[in-house]
Amino acid sequence: MAEINLEELISRIKQDGVDSARQEAQRIIDAAQEQARQIQEQAREQAGQALEQARKETEQLRSNTQAELQKAYRDTVLKLKEEILEIFNRAFKQKVSQAFSVETVREMIVKIVQNWKPQAAQGVKLLLGEEDIRKLQAIIPAALKEAAVQTEIKVDRAITRGFRIGFKDEEVFYDFGDEAVAQALGEFLTPALKAVLDKAHD
Numbered sequence: 145m146a147e148i149n150l151e152e153l154i155s156r157i158k159q160d161g162v163d164s165a166r167q168e169a170q171r172i173i174d175a176a177q178e179q180a181r182q183i184q185e186q187a188r189e190q191a192g193q194a195l196e197q198a199r200k201e202t203e204q205l206r207s208n209t210q211a212e213l214q215k216a217y218r219d220t221v222l223k224l225k226e227e228i229l230e231i232f233n234r235a236f237k238q239k240v241s242q243a244f245s246v247e248t249v250r251e252m253i254v255k256i257v258q259n260w261k262p263q264a265a266q267g268v269k270l271l272l273g274e275e276d277i278r279k280l281q282a283i284i285p286a287a288l289k290e291a292a293v294q295t296e297i298k299v300d301r302a303i304t305r306g307f308r309i310g311f312k313d314e315e316v317f318y319d320f321g322d323e324a325v326a327q328a329l330g331e332f333l334t335p336a337l338k339a340v341l342d343k344a345h346d
Contacts, residue, residue, distance in 0.1 A: 233326075233330060237322065237323065237326040240322050240325055240326040240329070241304060241305045241306075241322040241326075244276075244305040244306045244322055246276070246279045246280060246283070249276060249280060249306065249307060250280065250283055250284065250287055252307075252320060253270065253284060253287070253288075253307065253309065254287050254288065256309060256318075257288055257293050260311075263311065264293045264311070265293065266311060266312055266313060267293065267294035267295065267296065267311070267312035267313075268293060268294075268295055268296070268309060268310065268311060268312055269295075269296045269297075269298070269309070269310050269311070269312050269317070270284065270295055270296065270297045270298070270307060270308075270309050271297075271298055271299070271300035271303060271307060271308040271309070271317065272297060272298075272299060272300065272303060272307050273299070273300065273301070273303035273304055273305060273306070273307075273321075274299055274301060275304075275305075276303075276305065276306075276307070277297065277299050280297075281297055284297060285297075294312070296312055302321075303321045303322075304321070304322055304323070305321070305322040306320050306321040306322045306324070306325060307320050307321065308320065308321060
């Protein structure tokens with residue numbers, strides 16, 4: 145057996161230990177670097193996901209806000225249209241009511257009765273509001289005297305201005321009250337006003 149130099153043995157052992165320690169250290173460093181790389185990659189991925197989620201939430205919020213603003217705008221426009229139509233109808237009804245002067249009502253009744261001949265010969269029934277009946281109760285029979293038509297006049301508290309008229313022995317009345325006339329005329333005028341408002345909105 146060859147003689148082993150003690151110093152060489154010690155030197156070899158030291159070298160082996162150093163090499164082993166260096167390898168272990170390198171392994172630890174490599175593992176640490178890999179772990180750091182994975183952590184960084186995971187952090188970048190999570191940051192990207194967080195940014196994407198934030199973008200989606202921001203887009204959803206913008207979309208919701210825009211939808212709410214559009215709805216609020218549509219509701220405001222519709223409410224404004226309704227208010228304008230209400231003001232128009234109220235003013236229109238007032239004008240119609242004002243148009244039913246004593247002379248206008250008298251002329252309307254006379255014209256209707258004249259057009260009803262000879263059926264009107266059986267007599268007519270006339271319903272007037274409380275205010276108008278005081279003014280017309282004596283005027284109407286005199287106005288219809290030439291037509292030789294008997295007239296039965298009664299009060300109808302449901303009528304503000306205008307009148308309702310029918311044949312004496314029947315229960316059917318033709319309504320010429322201010323509300324009925326305003327409603328009938330409004331059926332023609334309101335769609336036209338709506339069209340104007342729609343055009344202004346567009």
